[in-house]
Amino acid sequence: MNLLFVADPLESFKTYKDTTYTMMREAARRGHAIAACEPHDLRWQTGRPVAARVRPIHLTGQQDDWFTEEPAREAALKDFDAVLMRKDPPFDAEYLYATHLLQQAERDGARVFNSPQALRDHPEKLAIMEWPQFIGPTLVTRDAQAIRAFHAEHRDVILKPLDGMGGMGIFRVKDDALNLGSIIETLNQNGATSVMVQKFLPEIAAGDKRVLIIGGEPVPYCLARIPQGGEVRGNLAAGGKGVAQPLTDADRATATAIGKVLAPRGLLLIGLDIIGTRVTEINVTSPTCFREILDQTGCDVPGIFVDALERAVGG
Incomplete structure (x- = not known):
């Protein structure tokens, strides 16, 4: 296959x-050709297919100088066997515009994973609303008084922005409500920005589990991201310790139920965040943790993914 990574x-x-x-690395091992571009390289003009200035690359196997590249060239996205959208959040206006360009590329005949429309339809914090049976008490609002009422009911809560990643902008407010007003002002900007508030789950002490779903099927191992020191966040970017472990029966059942619904919508790769037995986020933009699970357990997550990609393209 000839693959383009938008990253x-x-x-x-x-x-x-x-x-x-x-x-x-896994795609190259199988002999697939690799090129890369960034979202700002995408372009469309009337009468022409969506194209990009792409960088054909070859992997060296080294950790630092890990690739060599051929001269960049203009290429239509439809001329690749698969286009993989792997741009990290934030899910801002430019990300949204990129999904529209990628959806136009699909009209040209490109195969894009994850589906651009599915990316738009499943923002990572809000996608959990479809699955109330799997989540804990949650509020999404711009209303400061509603946030205060939710805290008064649950006494210990987590507040987070809807467009963050890697634990950015996450606050915990305990029973004493210390700094709640200041945190609300910071996150919702006087009612201009929506905020997610969730009941604090003490099971976070055992880790915020990243459960991967590939082609609708859960990967047998997850990565429990365990907060360190006085942190409440388990995110690896926030200093959490990643410990790979087999899925529990409950996590497997949850992932299977969600995967069977979301995979047919064009979500080849999904990353559930689960604390205890409760889903806190559904990650679809650029789910991670392949390498940590592979290194700690030998479970070939990249191989599972490329297998699913080959099936999707071949089908």
């Missing part, structure tokens, strides 16, 4: 842990 700058990759790199 962050290649020079920013940390290959010892980067999931997109593990995808590329």
